[in-house]
Amino acid sequence: MTADLTCSFLHLQLTNPLVLASGILGTSASLLERCARSGAGAVTAKSCGPEPRVGHLNPVAIDWGDGVINAIGLTNPGADEEVPLLREAKQRLSALGVPVFASIFAPTTAEFARVAAIISHAQPDLIEVNISCPNVGDEFGTPFAGSPQSATEVTAAVKAATDIPISVKLAPNVPNIARIAQAVVDAGADAITAVNTMPGMLIDAHAARAVLSNHVGGVSGPALKPVALRCVAEIARAVDVPIIGTGGVTNGEDAAEMIMAGASLVGVGTAVWYRGVEVFSDITTELAAFMAAEGYATIDSMRRLAL
Numbered sequence: 012m013t014a015d016l017t018c019s020f021l022h023l024q025l026t027n028p029l030v031l032a033s034g035i036l037g038t039s040a041s042l043l044e045r046c047a048r049s050g051a052g053a054v055t056a057k058s059c060g061p062e063p064r065v066g067h068l069n070p071v072a073i074d075w076g077d078g079v080i081n082a083i084g085l086t087n088p089g090a091d092e093e094v095p096l097l098r099e100a101k102q103r104l105s106a107l108g109v110p111v112f113a114s115i116f117a118p119t120t121a122e123f124a125r126v127a128a129i130i131s132h133a134q135p136d137l138i139e140v141n142i143s144c145p146n147v148g149d150e151f152g153t154p155f156a157g158s159p160q161s162a163t164e165v166t167a168a169v170k171a172a173t174d175i176p177i178s179v180k181l182a183p184n185v186p187n188i189a190r191i192a193q194a195v196v197d198a199g200a201d202a203i204t205a206v207n208t209m210p211g212m213l214i215d216a217h218a219a220r221a222v223l224s225n226h227v228g229g230v231s232g233p234a235l236k237p238v239a240l241r242c243v244a245e246i247a248r249a250v251d252v253p254i255i256g257t258g259g260v261t262n263g264e265d266a267a268e269m270i271m272a273g274a275s276l277v278g279v280g281t282a283v284w285y286r287g288v289e290v291f292s293d294i295t296t297e298l299a300a301f302m303a304a305e306g307y308a309t310i311d312s313m314r315r316l317a318l
């Protein structure tokens with residue numbers, strides 16, 4: 012049996028469920044095109060905010076063996092500069108039939124709406140609303156993903172500012188992620204991306220100091236996978252919108268697990284670090300082989316099986 016990896020997501024048809032996660036290679040149209048040519052079903056740009064940001068001082072990311080911890084600090088060129096980047100990406104990737112997702116963040120609800128309106132000029136296929144970056148608390152305070160109330164306010168404001176479908180990106184470190192998911196869906200979210208990185212810290216015992224300049228950062232990669240699977244499953248039980256399941260997916264079997272937890276699409280971030288940009292075609296091949304061996308003809312036939 013040959014497995015069929017095509018899938019539909021909102022109004023879109025994808026050749027496979029793998030999506031480049033935000034913040035990984037999504038800083039130029041040519042890098043996004045590279046991921047698409049390497050087999051990504053869709054790509055997400057790096058989050059952009061209202062103004063240009065330099066981000067944190069080095070060191071900002073490290074692989075410690077079981078995953079990666081980063082505190083890049085939302086380095087980005089600002090929404091006005093992001094529009095031509097997204098336009099170019101759309102142009103290059105529409106020829107390949109690969110959708111382009113924008114990603115936005117902001118320090119206030121009003122600024123979220125303003126950034127969404129600006130970015131909409133580029134007509135991305137989806138706007139991911141990053142309310143869950145754990146690495147800018149000193150400047151921005153607790154992420155909006157931390158409470159149903161603030162998550163609702165941002166979602167409603169962004170929804171009112173754009174006609175483009177939105178996916179709200181949630182944080183894993185909340186007591187009840189299903190409640191936050193329900194709140195953003197009630198406020199108009201078309202989809203949910205789960206999850207962002209998990210706050211963590213690495214210490215160099217010999218130097219007796221934190222490794223990252225920001226002291227704390229977000230954990231991603233294999234260490235995050237069980238947390239992400241749990242979050243996706245809890246969200247899938249609570250709401251009906253499609254989920255972009257993200258966190259620790261490194262191979263085809265991980266992708267199958269994410270779909271069995273209820274994901275419609277599967278985000279791939281840190282695995283690009285481990286396996287290179289060919290990771291998309293590699294995971295696609297592994298997923299197809301897994302499905303053929305286990306007797307799954309379609310992505311839909313695997314979805315929610317583990318719930």
Ligand SMILES: Cc1cc2nc3c(=O)[nH]c(=O)nc-3n(C[C@H](O)[C@H](O)[C@H](O)COP(=O)(O)O)c2cc1C
Nearest residue numbers: 032033034058081141206207231232258259280281
């Ligand atoms: C270096 C790095 C930068 C990231 N930057 C962003 C970002 O700008 N916006 C965002 O929503 N998520 C960002 N993330 C989070 C990823 O999109 C993803 O949610 C997370 O890493 C979990 O997936 P993974 O284990 O496949 O990497 C970043 C992650 C890493 C490792």
